[in-house]
Amino acid sequence: MENSRNTSKIAFVTTMAGVPWGGSEELWGQTAMRLLEEGHDVAASVFQWPTRPAPLERISSAGGRLAFRPHEQAFPQRVAEKFRQRLSPSPLPTADMNWLRAERPDLVVISQGGPWDGVLWMTACRELGIPYCPIVHAHSEIWWPMDEDLAAGRQALSGARKVFFVSKANLNQMEMQAGMRLDHAEVVVNPWKVDASHPVAWPEETSVIEIACVGRIDPRAKGQDVLLKVLALPKWRERPIRLNLYGDGPCEESLKAMASLLDLKNVVFQGQVSDVKSIWAKNHALVLPSRYEGLPLVIVEAMFCGRPVITTDVAGNAEYLRDNVTGFIAEAPTVSLLDGAMERAWARRSEWRDIGLQARHDAVEAIPSDPIAEFTRNLLTLVNNDRRAVAGK
Template identity: 40%
Template sequence: MHPWGGSEELWAEAALCLQQAGHQVTVLKTVFEAEHPRVRQLRAAGCAVEGLNQHSAFARRIVNRALPARWQWTLLDSQVAQVRQHLRQAQPDLVVVAQGSNFDGIPFADACRRGNHPFVLISQKAAEIFFPPAQLRVAARLAYPAARHCYFVSQHNLALTQYQMGLALDRASVVPNPFNVPHAGELPWPAPGAVVRLACVARLEVLDKGQDVLLQVLALPKWRQRPLHVSFFGSGVDGPALQDMAALLGLTGRVTWAGQVPDIAAVWASHHALVLSSRYEGLPLALIEAMLCGRPAIATAAGGTAELLVDNETGFLAGAATVPALDEALERAWARYAEWPALGRHAAAHARAQVPAKPGQLLSQLLLHQAATA
């Protein structure tokens, strides 16, 4: 389990804004690394950041696997007990339960509900195939309506969460994640070259990000014959498996494993378009950043992707994370390669119009409103 994920940027930015405005913020993290740069930044700003009991390294690995709900709840018990104790002592004006998905924080939300502590929920992802286990679903149907507000990063995730619970959420809205490029960050088009360069910016975890599908598309005979190169940016547990798969498919030299990079704008200075083959998403941060930098995208219609990517206007949408669907979208894109600079400019303008310049600051203002009415 990683000590920090992209799904944590929204609450972190909001926490910094609140602390800088004179409010006291305490952060309780389930996976904690004291020397992580973001943890150090939060502490330097005055936030109290504490790690919840993480059990043994073996137990932490178990929690990250698809085990029966009763096992996961048992492993969470000590963390939930710590949260309950902290809430009783601190009596906060508002609790923010920030979830990496749409149900993984429910035990903490349930603790807030049972203790009558005002709280909001943030959900970063929802997957059609993952309905909550029965025990967790019962708790979710109580926790979500009890929240002061429920924040999602896409309308797709909001709607899907309601379907999975069989419950309408009257107090729910969408706030996108912060991004790591300037809001007015459109870049010059890369210098012309003999090869079309695509970047796949996503953690290397195939269950969500589907890079295995993209590799199979690249291995099709017609794509082998075209001057196309894909750079994979990111890290993750499936990195070695994906590299072995690429070697088996004979893609050595046609793909690059570029790892994690600190400067995402530098990626778009040298690449022509984004390609994403995700199976599940919230709203891809990589898509927002690529569009703001003036790059079109070829992406699967996962999560909120289709809410930002306008098919054939700011990029090319694949109907599903399958080889035929992604191949079809990539073929449409290839046929219009001469138009990519114009599509990129349209993408940048569209993203600026749809995505607020400072999502973390926006969330902080919404949280203050919820605290004032709690």
Template identity: 35%
Template sequence: MRIGFYSAMTGIPWGASEYLWSEAAQLLQRRGHTIGINFQRQWRCPAPLADLRSRGSNIFWRYGPIDQVRNKLTGELPWQKRHQQWLQKFSPDFFLISAGSHTDDVSIGSVAHQMGIPFATLVHSASTRNWIEGEALERYRQTYQHAQQCYFVSQENCDILEVHLAAALPQAQVVENPLKVSLTEPLPWPDSSQPWRLACVARLGCWQKGQDLILEVLKQPQWRDRAVEVTFWGQDHGNQRQLEDLITLYGLQSQVRFGGFSSPLDIWRHSHALLLPSRYEGMPMVTAEAMMCGRIAIVTNCGRNPEWVDEGDTGFLATPTVASLAEALERAWSCRHDWQAMGVLAAQRIRERYSPDPVTAFAEKLEG
């Protein structure tokens, strides 16, 4: 078959939303399918795309931010023609639209429906913070209602999108992302004679990941003399300057630091717990990865977190507010000497609840 993949991601060269479809594309290519990929024009080809291209995948570079600005100035609407151009050129038997966010442009779906080309959608995150409005609503509805399958990485995301569309999606299914750890047992417990080390593993974007809430809690008097250290692991996505200045403003230099980008195994070899107060999520892979490594998760009850984290047994759940996060951290701190045993239980339960091979499972859904 000729199977296409349309990544609706914009703004960054590559992201967590790209792992599932790109690894499924590799597997389908090895199984003998012809793969075509539609991706936003980049200054440099991301490594996973370069690998797919070297193995025979067809890459179609659609317009990037510069083209969009020019088209707004000229009044042109090239997106329909560009969609038609790729669909006619590659001529897929079927293709997948992968959206990192529920507001990503999925208009190619309505064009494909008019051309009689079957497709499915995959949504990686949805929130009530950004609404689909005005004339765009009908385009989004057409895409999702005409899709053969609508895949989501959490049931919560499906529910949120149905509210945005004011329409039901009976063809919806929940799928899982591949993780960046493949352990058969938890990592050894790190040294506990040093400060208790909490890892906030996420891009530095407070609008979603909520790192600012952590600083608001740590500035409270009871945390000043506690042997706890928080490391923000991740690359800057617009808010590192504010976080640095807040750390200085609150006098938290001895308790909070930045670790940059690192691999999950390197992070969890030296950290005791995950701390991630996301304001919204799809399927937070870092939660599952931390639990796989034998670490508890102190997280907000969004996305798949409530399905994985058992309050008081394998972690602690909060809402994305300062008061709720403070309460969750207090509960965690009061039983910190039990974290190692809780982490062992977390590793056991996440393996019971997570697909052993999500890429193969997803690829087979697409083949079907």
């Protein structure tokens, strides 16, 4: 497609391979749709799954071009690729390099689950002279780069038009690990899945306090095991409290087995629920004992719905919260520290409605009302700046 002065050609690459479509995919997916609606040219390289996620179907129906990558090449393809790489080494498999050459977009947006997932894609774009920018959706101290990978990672980051992060904490962590300041970095906001125009009505008062833990059932990231250990403490067993776990994930059966082993009668696995408001119509507070994160949408959604948040001081979890004012923050995802934050919250449970309303007020004041519009403008500004730079030569 030949671009006019008013249209841009933007390609998206997702490196997240854990599930067909996760919450962190929404930023690039909705931005792709917005660009298509505005008449721009959009292509995307995504992983192949047995069932195609609905957002990809929408992008395709709107005119976006999708290229599907296998999670792992079959043996004959691996042998052929190994031979091709000997003849002509490249950062990416030949099919992906050819896709970049054929599309030749004005900008490649690389949506990464972790901090270093997209380095090879960035390196390929550098080699081909294609402008690029990564989005880092999560970070952790455990993802420290090995010495043999550091130089490539630093080059990839320094060559980006911008490096986007979903939390300030993730940005700071990347700077520490790379040992360099990212002056061209920017924090962006993921889109949420709830009507933020008004709070959800407070649940009907009963004898039981309902708390929700919302997110992928994966204790490695979300720390649900820490929460179960807290609820197994004698004092919590005696309290009228019920934990509702929402979501699905790769560790659901093991977490259920843990709850059974601890004989927790007040833990209910509610499964995946698409209607966010229905969660907060039932629950009085969010508890999220994360081990690593970006900035969880569930925290933003709980705040918009008028609910207090109990969470760990990990990544961006606390960036919109005020401890003991709009939420209760544990310094780290340990049993003793989470128990302490939950104890502070429990002592003030009669104030939770007011705390939730204050959380909502803070969210409305701090969070952009249309993050997709802002991100779309950001990408188009990068493209237009490049065009002006070329025209000025």
